[in-house]
Structure formats: C-alpha cells, structure tokens
Amino acid sequence: MIDAQSALAAPLVTRREDYQPPDWLVPDIALDFDLDPSSTRVTAILDVTRSSAHERPLRLDGDGQVPRKVLVDGVPHNDWRMDGDTLEIDLPGSAHRIETEVVIHPDRNTQLMGLYASGGNLCTQCEAEGFRRITFFPDRPDVLARYVVKMTADRKRFPVLLANGDPIASGDLDDGRHWAEWRDPFPKPSYLFALVAGDLSANRATFTTMSGREVQLGIWVRESDLPKTEHALSALRIAMAWDERVYGREYDLDVFNIVAVDDFNFGAMENKGLNIFNSRYILADPDTATDLDYDAIAAVVAHEYFHNWSGNRVTCRDWFQLSLKEGFTVFRDQGFSADQGSAAVKRIEDVRTLRAAQFPEDAGPLAHPIRPDSYMEISNFYTATIYNKGAEVIRMIATILGPDGFRAGTDLYFDRYDGTAATCDDFVRCMEFGGGVDLSQFRRWYSQAGTPRVSAVLDHDAGSGRATLRLAQRTPPTPGQPDKEPFVLPLKLKLFGTAGTALGAEQLYMLDRPTAEIVFDGVTDRPVLSINRGFSAPVIIESDRSSDDLKFLSAHDDDPFARYEAMQQLMLDTLVAAVTLGRADHQPVIEAVRRTLEDAALDRAFVAEAVLLPSDAFVGDQLETVDPEAVFRAREALRRDLGKTLADLWRSAYADASRAGAFVYSPPAKAARRMRSVALGYIAASGAEDAADVAFAQFEAADNMTDRQGALTTLVNGKSDKRIAALDIFYNRYSGDALVLDKWFQTQALSSRDDTPAVVAELARHPDFSLANPNRARSLVGAFGVNQRAFHLGDGAGYRFLADHLIALDKLNPQTAAKLLPPLGRWRRFDEKRAASMKVELERILATPGLSKDLFEQASRSLNG
Numbered sequence: 001m002i003d004a005q006s007a008l009a010a011p012l013v014t015r016r017e018d019y020q021p022p023d024w025l026v027p028d029i030a031l032d033f034d035l036d037p038s039s040t041r042v043t044a045i046l047d048v049t050r051s052s053a054h055e056r057p058l059r060l061d062g063d064g065q066v067p068r069k070v071l072v073d074g075v076p077h078n079d080w081r082m083d084g085d086t087l088e089i090d091l092p093g094s095a096h097r098i099e100t101e102v103v104i105h106p107d108r109n110t111q112l113m114g115l116y117a118s119g120g121n122l123c124t125q126c127e128a129e130g131f132r133r134i135t136f137f138p139d140r141p142d143v144l145a146r147y148v149v150k151m152t153a154d155r156k157r158f159p160v161l162l163a164n165g166d167p168i169a170s171g172d173l174d175d176g177r178h179w180a181e182w183r184d185p186f187p188k189p190s191y192l193f194a195l196v197a198g199d200l201s202a203n204r205a206t207f208t209t210m211s212g213r214e215v216q217l218g219i220w221v222r223e224s225d226l227p228k229t230e231h232a233l234s235a236l237r238i239a240m241a242w243d244e245r246v247y248g249r250e251y252d253l254d255v256f257n258i259v260a261v262d263d264f265n266f267g268a269m270e271n272k273g274l275n276i277f278n279s280r281y282i283l284a285d286p287d288t289a290t291d292l293d294y295d296a297i298a299a300v301v302a303h304e305y306f307h308n309w310s311g312n313r314v315t316c317r318d319w320f321q322l323s324l325k326e327g328f329t330v331f332r333d334q335g336f337s338a339d340q341g342s343a344a345v346k347r348i349e350d351v352r353t354l355r356a357a358q359f360p361e362d363a364g365p366l367a368h369p370i371r372p373d374s375y376m377e378i379s380n381f382y383t384a385t386i387y388n389k390g391a392e393v394i395r396m397i398a399t400i401l402g403p404d405g406f407r408a409g410t411d412l413y414f415d416r417y418d419g420t421a422a423t424c425d426d427f428v429r430c431m432e433f434g435g436g437v438d439l440s441q442f443r444r445w446y447s448q449a450g451t452p453r454v455s456a457v458l459d460h461d462a463g464s465g466r467a468t469l470r471l472a473q474r475t476p477p478t479p480g481q482p483d484k485e486p487f488v489l490p491l492k493l494k495l496f497g498t499a500g501t502a503l504g505a506e507q508l509y510m511l512d513r514p515t516a517e518i519v520f521d522g523v524t525d526r527p528v529l530s531i532n533r534g535f536s537a538p539v540i541i542e543s544d545r546s547s548d549d550l551k552f553l554s555a556h557d558d559d560p561f562a563r564y565e566a567m568q569q570l571m572l573d574t575l576v577a578a579v580t581l582g583r584a585d586h587q588p589v590i591e592a593v594r595r596t597l598e599d600a601a602l603d604r605a606f607v608a609e610a611v612l613l614p615s616d617a618f619v620g621d622q623l624e625t626v627d628p629e630a631v632f633r634a635r636e637a638l639r640r641d642l643g644k645t646l647a648d649l650w651r652s653a654y655a656d657a658s659r660a661g662a663f664v665y666s667p668p669a670k671a672a673r674r675m676r677s678v679a680l681g682y683i684a685a686s687g688a689e690d691a692a693d694v695a696f697a698q699f700e701a702a703d704n705m706t707d708r709q710g711a712l713t714t715l716v717n718g719k720s721d722k723r724i725a726a727l728d729i730f731y732n733r734y735s736g737d738a739l740v741l742d743k744w745f746q747t748q749a750l751s752s753r754d755d756t757p758a759v760v761a762e763l764a765r766h767p768d769f770s771l772a773n774p775n776r777a778r779s780l781v782g783a784f785g786v787n788q789r790a791f792h793l794g795d796g797a798g799y800r801f802l803a804d805h806l807i808a809l810d811k812l813n814p815q816t817a818a819k820l821l822p823p824l825g826r827w828r829r830f831d832e833k834r835a836a837s838m839k840v841e842l843e844r845i846l847a848t849p850g851l852s853k854d855l856f857e858q859a860s861r862s863l864n865g
C-alpha cells in the first residue's frame with residue numbers, strides 16, 4: 001500500500017485491458033521546424049479522419065504546452081480547450097485539416113526526450129512518449145502517419161539537416177539560414193519520428209539490396225570522430241546482408257543514416273531511416289574501445305537496423321506489446337552476433353546477462369510479465385524482462401518450430417502485418433500457423449512473471465537397465481500473481497555414460513505439466529544427466545548432481561553451453577557451501593578448471609569464459625539472505641586457491657596469449673586478449689609478488705584498450721600503489737575522450753577494494769563528473785549500485801549515496817534516474833539492518849517534493865511490491 005498522501009498525488013495507471021482503438025486517425029502530417037537551440041517554432045498540419053461513427057472530440061497529446069494558434073481547415077479557431085496536457089477540439093465532420101503552432105526550448109530540455117541539444121547539435125528522441133513534447137499529436141503507436149518534414153536553421157551552425165525517409169528538396173535563404181525537406185513514404189507511429197540538425201560529417205558507403213536497390217549509407221559524427229566509424233559502418237553492411245539471407249528482409253528507402261550523439265538516455269533508437277545512437281555504440285578504435293565495445297557496437301547497429309522490419313514496418317499496437325518488437329529484435333541481433341564469431345561464447349554471454357539483469361528482476365518487487373498488464377510510466381518498462389526474457393521466449397518458439405517452421409512463421413508475420421500495429425498475440429498466431437503447432441499453453445510466457453524452477457532427479461536401476469528422470473516445475477509468486485500455472489518448457493536433454501560417451505541422442509522434451517517422468521531403457525552404465533542444453537528454456541535447474549558428475553560433464557559434455565554450465569554449477573555449489581557451511585572442498589573446481597585449461601582442443605574464447613567464477617551477485621542470488629562480505633570472502637578464497645594451485649597454467653596461458661602481434665579485431669585475436677585478462681586476474685588473485693608488475697607492464701605496453709583496461713581493472717582491484725599511477729596515466733591520456741573517461745569512473749566504481757565507497761563519493765565531486773550526461777551518471781552511480789560488495793559495505797552510506805544522486809538526477813532526467821533505482825529495491829534479500837536502511841532511503845525518495853512519476857513508480861513498487 002502507498003500512504004494516503006502519495007496516493008493523492010499518485011500518477012494514473014494505464015491498463016492493458018482498457019485498450020481502445022483510436023478515435024481519430026492521422027494519415028498525413030506536415031511538420032515545419034524553425035530551429036534554434038533556445039527557441040524553436042514547430043508548425044504541424046495534421047490531416048485527421050474520424051475512425052468510426054462516434055462524436056467524440058479530437059484529442060491531441062501534449063506535454064506542458066499550450067498552442068500559440070490553432071487552425072481548422074485553414075481558418076483560425078478559438079473553440080479548443082486544454083484537458084491537462086491534452087488539446088481537445090470539437091470537430092463537425094469526419095475529415096479535417098488541423099494546424100497548430102508551438103514554441104519549444106531544446107537547450108532547456110535536460111530530460112533528453114523530445115527535441116534537445118547535445119554537443120551543439122539538435123536531435124530528437126521520441127520513444128516512447130517524447131513526440132508530444134515536440135508538437136500536439138495522438139502520441140500512441142497505433143496511429144500511423146506519412147510524414148513530410150521541413151527544417152530551417154542557421155547554415156553555419158547547422159549545416160546538416162536530416163530527418164526520416166528520403167531528402168526531397170533544400171535551399172538557401174538570404175539571411176544566413178538554409179532549409180531542407182524530407183519525406184518518409186512509410187506510414188509510421190510518432191515514436192519513430194526523428195530529426196537532426198548539426199555540424200556533422202559522414203562516413204559514407206553504399207549497399208545494394210537483394211533486389212538491386214542501391215542504398216546510400218551514412219554514419220554522421222563530429223568530423224574528428226570520423227576515423228572511429230569504420231567498425232560501425234562495416235557492421236551495418238554485414239547486418240543488412242544477414243537480414244536478407246536469414247529472414248528475407250530487405251531495406252526499403254534510398255538512404256539509411258545513423259547519427260551519434262553524446263547525450264542519450266538509452267543505447268540507440270531505430271527511427272525510420274534515421275537511427276540515433278548513443279556515441280558509445282558507434283565510436284571505436286583499438287586505442288579507445290575494448291573488444292566488448294566492438295562486439296556491442298556491431299550488436300546494437302544490427303539491432304536498430306533489424307527494427308526496420310521488426311518494429312517499424314510492423315509496429316506495436318500499444319506499449320504493452322513492447323516485447324513484440326524488442327524481444328524479437330534482441331533475438332534477431334543475438335542470432336546475428338552468434339554468426340559473427342563463436343556461437344557458444346555468445347550464448348554464454350547472453351545467459352550471463354539474463355542471470356545478472358533479468359533473473360533478479362523476476363525475483364524482486366519490479367517483476368512483470370514480458371507483456372505487462374499496467375504501468376504508470378512506460379519508460380520504466382524498457383527492462384531486461386521485456387528485452388532479454390522476451391528474446392528467450394522467441395528463442396523457445398524457434399526451438400519448438402524448428403528452423404523452417406520458424407521462418408515460415410516470421411514470413412507470415414511480416415507479410416500479414418506489414419504497415420500495421422500488431423500485438424504479441426498476432427505474432428504467436430503467425431507462429432502457430434507457420435509451424436503448424438498449438439501454442440495456447442505456451443502463451444503463459446506472455447502473461448506470467450517469474451523464473452520457473454525445475455527440479456530434475458535421475459534414478460538408475462542397473463539391474464533392469466532403466467533410468468527414470470523425474471521433473472517438476474514450480475514458479476514462485478510475483479507481485480500480483482500469487483499462483484502460477486505450469487509453463488511449457490522445451491528442455492533439451494541427453495544422458496552420458498561414465499565412460500564419456502552419450503547414451504542416445506539429444507532429445508527435446510516438452511515439460512508442460514507440474515511434474516513428469518521420463519523413462520530410458522537399456523541403460524546399463526550409470527548415466528549422468530545433461531539438461532537444459534544450450535539453455536533451451538530460461539529456467540533455474542535444481543538437480544542433485546554430485547560434484548563428480550558436474551566435473552565429469554564439464555570435461556565430456558558435447559554441448560559447449562552445457563559444459564560451461566556444469567562448471568558454473570560446480571563453482572556455485574562450492575561457493576554456496578563455503579558461505580552457508582563456512583567451509584568447502586575447492587578440489588573439484590580446481591581439477592575441472594585444470595582439465596579445461598589443459599584441453600588443447602577447446603576454443604580459447606570458450607576456455608576464457610568457462611574458467612571464470614560466477615559473479616558475487618549471482619552467488620548472492622542463490623542464498624536465502626545475502627551476506628555480501630561472506631560471498632566476497634568465499635569467492636576470493638576460491639580465486640586465490642585456483643590462482644595458486646594452477647599458477648603454472650595461468651603463467652603459460654598468459655604467455656601464450658601475450659604472443660599475439662599488433663592489434664587485429666578477429667575471433668582468435670579477441671580470444672587471446674580475453675584469455676590474457678582472465679589469466680592476469682588469476683595471477684593477481686594468487687597473491688604472487690610480481691602480479692602488480694605484470695599488470696602494470698601490460699598496462700604500459702598495451703596497443704589496445706582491451707589489454708589496457710584489463711590490466712587497469714586488475715590493478716584497481718588490488719592492493720598495490722601502482723593502481724594510483726595507472727589511474728593517473730589513464731586519466732591524463734584520455735582526459736579529452738568522454739567515452740574513455742566513463743571507463744575510468746566505472747572501473748573505480750566496480751572495484752572490490754574496501755575503500756570503494758569513499759573513492760566513489762570523492763569521484764562524485766570530481767570536476768569531470770556530471771549527472772547531466774547519462775553515460776557519465778551510469779558510469780559512476782549506476783556501476784556503484786551493482787557493485788554488490790561496495791554498495792552494501794558499511795552502515796548504509798552506499799544507500800544514502802545512491803538515493804542522494806537519484807533525487808538530484810530526477811530533477812534533470814527522470815528516466816535515467818528511475819533506471820538506476822533497482823539496487824535499493826532488493827532490500828528483502830538482505831539482513832534486517834541493511835533492509836531497514838534501504839527502506840529508509842526509498843521512503844526518503846518517495847517523500848521528495850516534485851518527484852517524477854518515473855521515480856515514484858519505481859520507488860513505490862520497490863517499497864511495497
């Protein structure tokens with residue numbers, strides 16, 4: 001319950017069941033922008049048509065504006081009224097032309113929603129409900145309009161004027177200003193509108209589509225950043241060809257532009273023909289970007305490009321359907337990335353992300369189904385659940401249908417819903433039809449929140465040669481959903497004999513009831529169970545496999561993911577035992593890691609991931625009550641033991657990985673760099689005398705950011721004073737590069753050292769720190785919140801720090817503030833004293849006058865949910 005006072009002020013809740021089709025449609029809109037950072041005049045001409053026989057007025061969404069003028073069918077009109085932020089006009093007929101004019105102030109727009117200024121340029125962000133901050137319009141995704149956009153601006157300050165679609169005309173005025181007009185022939189919802197005005201240069205290329213259309217590609221950045229755009233441009237061309245080959249999807253306009261901006265609330269935005277990116281997902285060169293940055297750039301470029309079909313050509317009926325475009329598009333970009341390098345390592349990374357970001361969400365007060373039932377502020381639902389669990393749900397459908405059925409389903413979906421606003425259910429129906437399957441029960445994945453837990457117990461009777469696998473599923477309650485119906489869980493499984501050979505082929509078992517028994521006959525050898533291979537279902541497996549069996553699978557399973565998983569489970573069991581029983585046998589982990597390191601047949605990229613211990617946070621997630629210090633100590637002890645016992649292997653792995661020549665971005669070179677950082681981490685964990693010297697030498701000699709940041713991270717987690725020197729060198733070298741300075745802040749905020757809370761508090765006063773830039777805010781405040789050790793150290797100072805910064809950030813940028821709140825919402829997972837101090841901070845946030853609805857929703861759900 002929320003208290004009486006905030007209940008009065010509580011923002012309105014929007015419910016999925018209340019959906020009504022729009023009263024008025026807008027087939028066409030013409031926009032005219034007289035652009036200036038301090039004051040921009042926006043004239044909009046909307047052709048509106050009544051959607052059915054009703055008599056309701058036209059209602060146009062706004063945000064804090066009153067129109068300067070309103071014309072109906074060309075005639076000034078006074079008979080309009082404001083209902084809150086909504087402009088309401090009674091109209092006699094069924095088709096009218098409405099003209100409005102507003103004046104907006106981009107340079108005062110710190111929320112970065114609507115039209116805003118970044119680095120001297122002007123740009124827009126409209127998803128989800130930012131268009132109403134630009135002009136009056138039915139700002140909902142099921143109103144699709146054809147846009148014509150004219151922009152006029154000072155020629156010197158804003159030589160480049162871009163909008164959606166194709167350019168159709170431009171010209172100079174004699175007062176030093178110029179203009180350009182763009183037209184987008186594809187009807188689109190307002191959230192896909194974009195314009196950019198600025199002093200930008202393009203890295204250009206062309207792409208010829210499968211039907212022979214030539215597309216002009218451009219990546220627009222400030223001129224000095226041009227050399228850093230090659231990787232993004234090449235990723236774009238590879239992604240365009242991939243979507244033709246794998247999904248049969250072709251690009252549809254003559255131009256495709258991407259603009260990089262430094263101030264951006266999310267990663268990037270798929271505006272039709274004019275993607276706008278956070279510059280961190282465009283700019284890369286070896287000296288400033290890590291291999292992970294390179295990979296993320298390719299993935300995000302592909303993701304936004306893929307939205308052209310999954311999102312733009314077929315869009316969402318309402319925001320409850322967000323996962324329709326996001327889950328599907330993440331699934332598509334994951335497939336793309338898997339095809340560019342090691343698919344096994346990509347799967348490992350994706351599952352790690354899911355466990356780090358989505359499982360905790362599903363287990364906490366903010367849990368929601370991938371198709372939520374209600375929201376106060378839709379921006380709060382751009383979550384790991386909508387995106388990453390949404391992608392897992394699509395992956396299960398693809399597994400159930402098989403490649404041909406899935407492709408038939410997506411073809412049908414794109415064909416049937418092209419040019420329309422669809423629902424998740426429309427998508428599932430196409431999958432049923434394309435694959436010839438019944439997904440009625442499967443649909444529970446769209447309506448129920450929570451991570452299912454599957455217990456798997458294998459019995460074997462050597463005498464009869466019969467093995468029986470008993471499965472049971474159960475999903476814990478989530479807010480508003482006390483009881484769960486059974487899910488459909490596609491579980492890939494296989495049995496192995498103790499000689500290391502498979503007992504039969506892998507099978508796909510559909511667990512759709514609360515319990516099931518699977519019988520295997522002719523099993524004479526003692527079987528070992530490999531289950532949820534490839535992470536075929538996004539669930540938690542609870543099995544009684546012994547550490548011997550896990551060790552065995554980590555060496556013999558022929559599914560690389562399952563092999564990784566067996567090792568992770570072994571590590572997890574060991575760490576949980578260490579925390580809960582106060583002691584644990586490290587030997588099985590040490591032997592499994594040794595075997596993996598010594599197995600020359602394994603891809604080094606896989607080895608580097610397999611030998612890493614699960615994170616502090618993931619270990620904490622296994623415990624009844626998280627004791628961050630106990631987790632940290634147990635993990636450090638195991639790391640030290642691994643480091644010491646396998647010292648020779650780490651040294652030789654390090655030496656092997658260091659032999660590479662000059663930097664290249666290729667799968668084997670990336671694998672070597674990853675292995676190098678991992679080995680360095682274990683050398684340091686062993687407590688070796690020379691560890692800091694080795695790290696510092698790597699730091700100084702590095703010809704690329706992966707090696708440099710890997711060494712810096714090791715130093716920043718360590719005791720040696722060399723970390724101070726390294727941090728200074730790093731800072732001085734990159735003080736002009738905002739994206740690299742973010743790494744400097746972030747590496748310190750993620751440090752496992754005791755003094756991290758104090759260091760972070762001091763960094764918040766650093767002249768380069770600012771809450772106004774979302775990347776910078778996330779690099780310090782966001783990173784600190786997910787540092788399980790540092791955030792919970794001491795007597796609640798970390799909680800106070802986070803709350804103070806969220807309250808301050810909320811005044812500037814509520815969306816970004818609300819995104820950083822979840823660590824405080826995890827109070828139920830901690831001891832009473834910590835829980836109480838976390839709640840105090842949530843209450844303090846809620847008591848703040850003028851709180852945004854973004855932060856109000858997150859904090860109140862976190863407190864009461």
Ligand code: PHE
Pocket residue numbers: 125127128265266267268269270303304307326382
């Ligand atoms: N639609 C964007 C994406 O996932 C995310 C986004 C949402 C960006 C809201 C900005 C604002 O591709």
Ligand code: ZN
Pocket residue numbers: 303307325326329
């Ligand atoms: Zn997306």
